[in-house]
Amino acid sequence: xxxxxxxESEVRSYCRGFPAVFERAKDHWxxxxxxxxxxxxxxxxxxxxxxxxxEHIKGKVLExxxxxxxxxxxxxxxxxxxxFLETFNEIILEPRKLNYKVQFPGPTGTNAVEAALKLxxxxxxxxxxxxxxxxxxxxxxxALSVTGNAFKRSGAGVPLGNAVxxxxxxxxxxxxxxxxxxxxxxxxxxxxIDLPAAVIVETLQGEGGINVAxxxxxxxxxxxxxxxxxxxxxxxxxxxxxxTGPFFSFEPAGLDPDMVCLSKSIGGYGFPLAxxxxxxxxxxxxxGEHNGTFRGNNLAFVASTAAMRQYWRDDSLSRQVExxxxxxxxxxxxxxxxxxxxxxxxxxxxxxxxxxxxxAEIADKICAEAFANGMLMETSGAESxxxxxxxxxxxxxxxxxxxxxxxxKSIRTVLGKDDSRVA
Ligand SMILES: *Cc1c(COP(=O)(O)O)cnc(C)c1O
Numbered sequence: 001x002x003x004x005x006x007x008e009s010e011v012r013s014y015c016r017g018f019p020a021v022f023e024r025a026k027d028h029w030x031x032x033x034x035x036x037x038x039x040x041x042x043x044x045x046x047x048x049x050x051x052x053x054x055e056h057i058k059g060k061v062l063e064x065x066x067x068x069x070x071x072x073x074x075x076x077x078x079x080x081x082x083x084f085l086e087t088f089n090e091i092i093l094e095p096r097k098l099n100y101k102v103q104f105p106g107p108t109g110t111n112a113v114e115a116a117l118k119l120x121x122x123x124x125x126x127x128x129x130x131x132x133x134x135x136x137x138x139x140x141x142x143a144l145s146v147t148g149n150a151f152k153r154s155g156a157g158v159p160l161g162n163a164v165x166x167x168x169x170x171x172x173x174x175x176x177x178x179x180x181x182x183x184x185x186x187x188x189x190x191x192x193i194d195l196p197a198a199v200i201v202e203t204l205q206g207e208g209g210i211n212v213a214x215x216x217x218x219x220x221x222x223x224x225x226x227x228x229x230x231x232x233x234x235x236x237x238x239x240x241x242x243x244t245g246p247f248f249s250f251e252p253a254g255l256d257p258d259m260v261c262l263s264k265s266i267g268g269y270g271f272p273l274a275x276x277x278x279x280x281x282x283x284x285x286x287x288g289e290h291n292g293t294f295r296g297n298n299l300a301f302v303a304s305t306a307a308m309r310q311y312w313r314d315d316s317l318s319r320q321v322e323x324x325x326x327x328x329x330x331x332x333x334x335x336x337x338x339x340x341x342x343x344x345x346x347x348x349x350x351x352x353x354x355x356x357x358x359x360a361e362i363a364d365k366i367c368a369e370a371f372a373n374g375m376l377m378e379t380s381g382a383e384s385x386x387x388x389x390x391x392x393x394x395x396x397x398x399x400x401x402x403x404x405x406x407x408x409k410s411i412r413t414v415l416g417k418d419d420s421r422v423a
Contacts, residue, residue: 014378017367017368017371017378018038018042018371018376019371020032020033020034020036020038021033025040025052025053026051026052026053027051027052027053027054027392027394027395028040028051028052028391028392028394028395028399029052030052030376036374037374038371038374038375038376039374039375039376039399039402039403039406040052040375040376040391040392040395041370041375041376041377041389041390041391041403041407042376042377042378042390042391043390043391043392044264044270045206045238045264045378045390046206046237046238046239046243046264046265046390047264047265047267047270048265048270048392049241049242049243049264049265049392049393049394050265050268050269050307050310050311050392050393050394051392051393051394051395052270052392053269054268054269054307054394056306056307056310057268057269057303057306057307057310058269059306060302060303060305060306061269061299061302061303061306064080064298064299064302065299069298069302070298071298071299072294072297072298073296073298074293074295074296075104075295075296076296078296078298078301080298080299080301080302080305081296081298081301083301083302083305084301084302084304084305085102087305087308087309088102088304088308091308091309091312091313092247092308092312096247096248096251098256098277099279099280100260100277100278100279100280101277101278101279101280101283102275102276102277102278103115103119103275103276103277103278103283103285103290104273104274104275104295104296105274105275105276105290105292105295106274106292106293106294106295107263107267107272107273107274107292107294107295107297107300108138108263108272108274109137109138109235109237109238109261109263109264109274110137110138110139110140110143111138111140111274111292112237112261112262112263112274112275112276113137113138113140113142113143113146113200113235113237113261114138114140114142114143114290115276115290116198116200116233116259116261116276117129117142117143117146117197117198117200117233118142118290119259119276119278119282119284119285119290120197120198120231120233120258120259121197121198122284122285123197123231123282123284124197124198124229124230124231125197126194126195126196126197127162127194127197128162128163128164128194128196128197129145129146129162129163129164129196129197129198129199129200130163130164130165130166130182130193130196130198130199130200130230131146131147131148131163131164131165131166131199131200131201132148132165132166132167132168132171132201132202132205133148133165133166133167133168133171133208134148134149134168134171134205134208134209134211134381134382135147135148135165135168135200135201135202135205135208135235136148136149136152136202136205136206136207136208137200137202137235139152139155141156141158141160144156144160145160145161145162145163146163146165146200148165148208148382149207149208149382150382164193164196166178166181166182166185167181167182168201168205168208168211168213169211169212169213169214169217169218170211170213177217177220178217179217179220179221179224182221182224183224186224186228195228195230196230197230197231198230198231198232198233198258198259199221199225199230199231199232199233200233200234200235201213201218201221201232201233201234201235202234202235202236202238202239203218203234203236203239203244203249203250203253204239204244204249204348204349204352206238206239206352206380206388206390207238207380208380208381208382209354209356209380209381209382209385209386210347210348210352210353210354210356210380210381210386210388211347212347212348212349215252215253215254218250218253218255219253219254219255222255222256222257225258231258231259231282232255232257232258232259233257233258233259233260233261234248234249234250234255234257234259234260234261235261236248236249236250236260236261236262237261237262237263237264237274238264238352239349239352240260240262240264240265240266241262241264241265241266242265242311242312242317242318242321242350242393243265243321243350243351243352243390243393244321244325244349244350244351244352245318245321245322245325245349245350246318247312247318248260249349258278258279258282259276259277259278259279259282260275260276260277261274261275261276261277262274262275262276262277263275265307266300266304267297267300267303267304268300268303268304268305268306268307268308269299269300269303269307271297271299271300271303271304272294272297272300273297273300273301273304311394317393317394320393320394321350321351321393322350324351324391324395324397324400325348325349325350325351325352325353327397327400327401327404328351328353328389328391328400328404329346329348329353331404331407331408332346332353332354332355332389333346335355335407335408335411336355339411339415341358342357342358342362342411342415343355343356343357343358344356344357344358348389351389351390351391351393351395352388352389352390353388353389354380354381354386354387354388354389355386355387355388355389356381356385356386357385357386357387358385359385360379360381360383360384360385362414363379363381363384363385363386363387364379364384365414366387366407366410366411366414367379367387369410369411369413369414370406370407370410372410373406373409373410374406375403375406375407375410377389377403377407378390387407389403391403
């Protein structure tokens with residue numbers, strides 16, 4: 001009996017794209033139960049920035065378990081939570097001159113988004129939230145209402161309201177600054193757009209197709225929010241924790257968001273953890289008003305603290321991400337030049353790179369072929385037309401080169417099978 005097919009819900013998805021039964025993993029490698037090895041260019045969709053079973057972090061986790069460190073404590077105070085908060089403040093917030101309070105919602109990204117939206121509505125007394133085309137913020141109803149993808153939205157089964165979708169940077173082509181349109185709708189009493197509680201945005205849309213907003217666009221968006229007293233929320237769940245180079249994706253744009261959602265790699269070891277960073281004056285929650293059994297996962301605190309101490313005391317990881325990201329980008333651009341009828345462009349920031357195909361089927365075939373050649377790689381975008389590189393940030397140069405070789409080989413095989421496309 002194939003227990004996955006017989007017992008597990010039809011909703012399962014990644015196991016269809018990566019049809020193996022995985023058993024072990026280390027750094028940027030996974031092994032299935034038959035001993036086949038796979039290079040990881042998928043990185044747990046951004047949850048494994050420090051790789052699988054990171055040796056530096058593992059020691060701390062094992063030691064904590066060995067000593068019967070408290071694992072579950074709802075949101076009670078614990079030594080591991082204190083160490084996490086102190087470390088987060090000392091290594092992440094203070095050096096960046098960021099002043100936030102930290103909320104622990106439930107352990108998933110979508111829960112961080114729900115909490116941020118609820119708080120924005122509570123603070124402002126307004127209902128609606130502005131989000132952007134091709135945004136992805138999670139699968140619960142509030143987060144889904146600010147998510148663009150029609151297929152995902154259709155799963156809600158109820159109307160998704162109290163949200164307005166605006167064109168993201170570049171949505172209307174290179175010649176249109178979509179902030180002009182947003183500004184007009186806010187200024188014009190005839191626009192039909194009510195003043196929103198908040199704007200929620202990804203600086204780089206991961207699930208939406210590696211769409212990169214320019215720093216100027218983001219800065220204009222923030223300025224517009226300030227002018228209209230709209231709360232400015234950045235969803236850094238996928239693009240944070242060093243994915244684009246710096247710890248927060250918005251650092252080089254010089255932004256100062258009112259709230260920041262973090263999850264995915266903040267748990268350090270692939271452990272579930274989510275945070276909402278809140279400007280202190282906005283922290284108007286009543287005790288218990290946003291509750292949850294699994295807030296504050298102590299094992300994740302231990303792993304996250306170890307990850308911050310190991311990787312964020314200096315900028316060596318950031319520089320490695322930038323160097324490896326530049327190498328991936330260079331290779332992707334070469335693919336675009338070699339096969340201009342197949343690939344539209346290469347885009348991304350840091351180790352968050354996309355190779356845009358002119359047809360979704362090709363992207364899927366390339367990822368399937370890469371899997372057959374021993375590599376995990378995922379597609380993204382409204383039509384899954386973008387091949388996306390999300391390798392663990394700790395991957396070495398050799399791993400990057402190996403991945404690019406597998407990718408090129410896979411592209412050649414896919415295009416070779418389709419004679420009309422051979423360059
Ligand atoms: C993954 C993701 C989420 C949702 O996180 P979950 O843990 O899957 O609920 C929200 N926003 C962004 C940008 C994401 O990439």
